[in-house]
Amino acid sequence: MDIPAVSDDPLATPAAPAAPTLEYAGRTPYVSYTDADVLAGLIHPQTAEPLEVTFIVATQIMELHFQLLIHEWRRCVDRLAAGDVTEARAGLRRSAVVQDSLISSWQLLEPMSVVQYNRFRRSLGKASGFQSFAYRQVEFLLGAKNAHMLHPHVGMPEIHAAVQQSFESPSVYDAAVELLARRGLPVPASVLNRDHGVEHDSPDPGLVECWRLVYTATADGEAGATELSGLADELTAVAERHSTWRFVHYTAVRRILGAKPGTGGSAGLAWLKRAVDTPIFAELWQVRDVL
Ligand code: HEM
Numbered sequence: 001m002d003i004p005a006v007s008d009d010p011l012a013t014p015a016a017p018a019a020p021t022l023e024y025a026g027r028t029p030y031v032s033y034t035d036a037d038v039l040a041g042l043i044h045p046q047t048a049e050p051l052e053v054t055f056i057v058a059t060q061i062m063e064l065h066f067q068l069l070i071h072e073w074r075r076c077v078d079r080l081a082a083g084d085v086t087e088a089r090a091g092l093r094r095s096a097v098v099q100d101s102l103i104s105s106w107q108l109l110e111p112m113s114v115v116q117y118n119r120f121r122r123s124l125g126k127a128s129g130f131q132s133f134a135y136r137q138v139e140f141l142l143g144a145k146n147a148h149m150l151h152p153h154v155g156m157p158e159i160h161a162a163v164q165q166s167f168e169s170p171s172v173y174d175a176a177v178e179l180l181a182r183r184g185l186p187v188p189a190s191v192l193n194r195d196h197g198v199e200h201d202s203p204d205p206g207l208v209e210c211w212r213l214v215y216t217a218t219a220d221g222e223a224g225a226t227e228l229s230g231l232a233d234e235l236t237a238v239a240e241r242h243s244t245w246r247f248v249h250y251t252a253v254r255r256i257l258g259a260k261p262g263t264g265g266s267a268g269l270a271w272l273k274r275a276v277d278t279p280i281f282a283e284l285w286q287v288r289d290v291l
Contacts, residue, residue, distance in 0.1 A: 046123035051116040058108040065102040066134035069095055073141040073172050080175035083182065085227050092172075092234035099241035106248045109256070117256045121263075128264025129249075133159045136166075142242055142280050143171035145199045170196050173281050176235055177207065183228065185210040203282040211287040232284060239280035246276050 031037050042060065045052040072095040079088035129135060131152045139146075145167060153160040170178070174196055181187040188206035214232055217225035250272045262268040279285050 045120070047120040049116055049119040051112050052120040052123065054108055054112065055117075055120070058105055061105050061108070062102060063132065063134055065098055065105070066132070066138050068098050069102075070134060070137050070141065070166075072098065073138075076172050077141070077170055077175040080172070080179050081170075083179065085179070085231060088175075089227075089231055089234050092231075092238055096234070096237045096241055099238065099245065103241065103245055103248055106252055109252055112256055114256055114258065124263050126263055126265070128262055128266075130262075130264035130266070133163050136163050138242075140166040140169075141171055142239070143173045143199065144201075144275075144278070144280065145171075145197055147197065168197055172238070173235065176231060177210075179231075180210050180214070180228065185213060201278050201282055203286040207283040208286045208290065211283055212290055215287065215291055235281055236284045239284060242280050243276070246272070250276050 027037065043053060043056055045056060072091045076088050076091040076095070079091065130149070133153050133156075136149050136153070139149075140163070147167070150160070150163055150167060153163050177187055177191060181192055186206065187210055188204065191204050191207055194200065211232055214225070214228045218229035250269070253269055253272060257268060259269045262271070
């Protein structure tokens, strides 16, 4: 009788349906690969309020999403610099899906009332989202460069270096605009030479005109034009989703905390409102007025 050879290749198709392997010594391969045991050990509520666990896990879930966005957008900057628009656009589409998932995480906090939050708010001490080094990189990669927001990380040199790198490097939008210039669009020199470490939230008329040319070339059916207008649409989708995250955070804070000052020392709601009202990729919104 032929005994089928047992393959060590996890991707090999078994000759016959096999029973699952259930015996392992030590950490299972699943736990080793995913570090699920490390994750499970990261939930440390300090009160008996059940919603504190929800709050901790929701925050951790969002932090993981931020990491995924940093991963996608750093790669996107790299691909745009290399002129690989296909890969850059694929990355932007993936990141929009990550953002949808991130935004839907807010649902976890929907059942939380002001009374339940107050039961554990003291546990936070001075902990605040201001200190999220991953969120700060997300904002920097989208061009929201606020140098003051580097300060909280100074005491953690490795983390500070990573945040500083995102601060000084071109944002996803800078990389897209540099690509437009290489493709022959009349990007003003003042835009191309601008400091990557400064926020540019008021639209530059010359750049609005470049995006207008991109869209009208597509409308006129010019060969190859859809590559850049597709890129513009995907950047817009990412910007829209980030503004949505800011807005849903704002409404959650209004419901759960009200207008009290934040644990990070800001005016809370009023401070968050400013971010809600600040556009991401300003010219891509303004170009709609002239198309
Ligand atoms: C009970 C729910 C929440 C409340 C009441 C709340 C409140 C606040 C307040 C008042 C601020 C302004 C800064 C300050 O003074 O502390 C802030 C900022 C922030 N929060 Fe929340 N937050 C909540 C949930 C979350 C969650 C789940 C996350 C996920 C990571 C988060 C991430 C952030 C971030 C990243 C900032 C900085 C925003 C920026 O720099 O524009 N927050 N939050």
